Amino acid sequence: MNIGEWIRCAPVEWLDAEAIAAHSLGVTRSQVLAHPEWDAPELALEMLLQKRLTGMPLAYVTGRKEFYGRDFVVNPSVLIPRPETEVLVEAVLPLLAPGMLCVDIGTGSGVIAITLALESPETCWIATDVSGAALRIAAQNAHALASPIKFIRADRLEALAARSVDLIVSNPPYVTPGDVRLQAEVERFEPHIALFAKNGTSFIRELVHDARRVLRPHGIVAFEFGAGQSGEVREILCDLHHKVVPDLAGVDRVAIARL
Ligand SMILES: C[S@@+](CC[C@H](N)C(=O)[O-])C[C@H]1O[C@@H](n2cnc3c(N)ncnc32)[C@H](O)[C@@H]1O
Incomplete structure (x- = not known):
């Protein structure tokens, strides 16, 4: 079977089938589209397809996710980077200045620290997480993208000395357990x-x-928060100069506060 036929017959969404085909061939999506005549590596495709059919998110099936125009490695020990987090990155970028010491708390795959460090190369970055498995993925991404970040395994801000940091950024855990709006696929994987x-x-x-x-x-301090949490966030920040930034859907998702 050729790859074009395989994509047409695969029992998943068209875009997922294309991504799985591209991943199994080690090429880009557009190369797959340009060469439907290529032989389909059927065993490799079948293994990836079976994973997707269990409901596993595509990013975990292919082990990759694009964020802010760069390709990041992901696995089930890290959150799959979300477009909302690009809003946080966009909001923080204009605040960065050469020489600033910045910290990303709960770095996961490292997308925030790595992106900001690459976009503003004269800033210094530390990234922390409680998960050693997540930090290994973040370090792999930093190495692949040549982004010099110091990674520390730590609970929240415990590893940081008093009055030592210029900017803290975080996409923290913010889902309330039992929240019915959480997609089943997200909660499961x-x-x-x-x-x-x-x-x-x-x-x-x-x-x-x-x-x-x-x-x-x-x-x-700049952070992402959940839809519907804007009121609580404003209350938490009430004695600081702060602003709240909406995501592309117009929902408040990012807060920035200055001491
Ligand atoms: C919502 S994810 C964000 C991951 C990544 N920054 C992103 O935006 O895709 C939150 C991260 O916080 C980490 N985390 C959870 N509790 C933590 C704690 N007490 N201290 C540090 N990191 C923590 C998790 O391991 C996870 O990687």
């Missing part, structure tokens, strides 16, 4: 430590509390 916080905003509350200790005067 993505790491629960990356998703859930006791009452949704509990991690954010602790992050902002700890940021007051760790940030230098006029330091900045």
